[in-house]
Amino acid sequence: NAGVMQNPRHLVRRRGQEARLRCSPMKGHSHVYWYRQLPEEGLKFMVYLQKENIIDESGMPKERFSAEFPKEGPSILRIQQVVRGDSAAYFCASSPLQGQGEAFFGQGTRLTVV
Amino acid sequence: TQLLEQSPQFLSIQEGENLTVYCNSSSVFSSLQWYRQEPGEGPVLLVTVVTGGEVKKLKRLTFQFGDARKDSSLHITAAQPGDTGLYLCAGARTGGGNKLTFGTGTQLKVEL
Numbered sequence: 001n002a003g004v005m006q007n008p009r010h011l012v013r014r015r016g017q018e019a020r021l022r023c024s025p026m027k028g029h030s031h032v033y034w035y036r037q038l039p040e041e042g043l044k045f046m047v048y049l050q051k052e053n054i055i056d057e058s059g060m061p062k063e064r065f066s067a068e069f070p071k072e073g074p075s076i077l078r079i080q081q082v083v084r085g086d087s088a089a090y091f092c093a094s095s096p097l098q099g100q101g102e103a104f105f106g107q108g109t110r111l112t113v114v
Numbered sequence: 115t116q117l118l119e120q121s122p123q124f125l126s127i128q129e130g131e132n133l134t135v136y137c138n139s140s141s142v143f144s145s146l147q148w149y150r151q152e153p154g155e156g157p158v159l160l161v162t163v164v165t166g167g168e169v170k171k172l173k174r175l176t177f178q179f180g181d182a183r184k185d186s187s188l189h190i191t192a193a194q195p196g197d198t199g200l201y202l203c204a205g206a207r208t209g210g211g212n213k214l215t216f217g218t219g220t221q222l223k224v225e226l
Contacts, residue, residue, distance in 0.1 A: 004156075031211060043157070043202070043216040056213060091156050095212040102147055103212045105156035 003027065004106035005074075006092050012112045013082045021077040021109045025094030032075045033103055034067060037089040049075060082113045117141050118203055118217035126223045127193055135188045135201055135220045143205030146179055146186045147214065151200040193224045 003026035013019050025032050034046040036059075048056040049069035060067065064082075069075040079086055089110050093103035121136045137146070145164040149157035161170050163179035163186065170177045174197075176189040186203055200221050204214040 006156075033211075033213060035214075035216075042218055043204075043214075045213055045215070048211055048213050055211060093212075093214075102145070102159055102162040103214060104159060105149075107156045110154075 004092060004094050004104055006090075006106035006109050008109060009107060010110050010112070012114060014114055015083055016081050019079040019082050019086070019111055021079075021090050021092075021111070022074045023077070023092030023094075023106060024074040025092075026104055029094035029096050029104075031095045031103075032069050033093045033095070034075075034077050035091045035093065035105075037091065037108075039088070043091065046077075079111075082111070084113045087111055087113045117215050118205055120201075120203060120217040120220050122220060123218065124221045124223075126225065129194055129224055129226050130192050131224075133190050133193055133222070135190075135203075135222075137186045137188075137203035137217050139184050139205065141205070141207075142183050143215075144183070144208040145206045146183070147204045147206070148177055148186070148188055149202040149204060151202060157202055190222075193222075195224045195226060198222060198224050 005024040007022050030050055032049045035043045036046055037043045045059040047060050047067045052071050064080045066078045089108045091105050091108045093105045095103045118139045147162050148160045151157040161177045166181045166183045168179045174191045178187045200219050202219050203217040206212055206214055
């Protein structure tokens, strides 16, 4: 999973600030997925993107969260006005165009809101 | 609603023992993946199974997909301390791309 690059690995934000998490998929992968892992909870799907398109955002909170995957550059997960409950590990995964369900994960960004 | 239930939730065994982890659902999946996750790291893909009844082996690990594609199992033979970690099953549905529904996880600890 070293091919999926996420940065930063650790991010500390004060309540009310914005958090920007970046994900570069594996070479040749055009599908990106974001997942959130809250303390003591499992991985939960947030959003599925292809280049310049949001395919499925059914797991995204209705407010303050947004995601994009531009034509050039990494995918960005943006959290505005962070609150303590946003503290979690955020993982990005990518898969090739013709996959069988497998997705390859990055090492995650651990967001701490203080 | 947790669609994929794993059991056991925690497992602590001695080196050399065998173990089986189960992943059950009432839903049908087009494919099922098993991942292992270490503290502070992302999940690492171990295997993908796509055909009902399929069995795949990866050294001492044997993965099986149920005939109805609703459940799966992971069997480890002669466990070693290096097998310690969080094991996660995850299912993908037809038409969902590779969007995954993750299981509840099994935390395995193998002691010397």
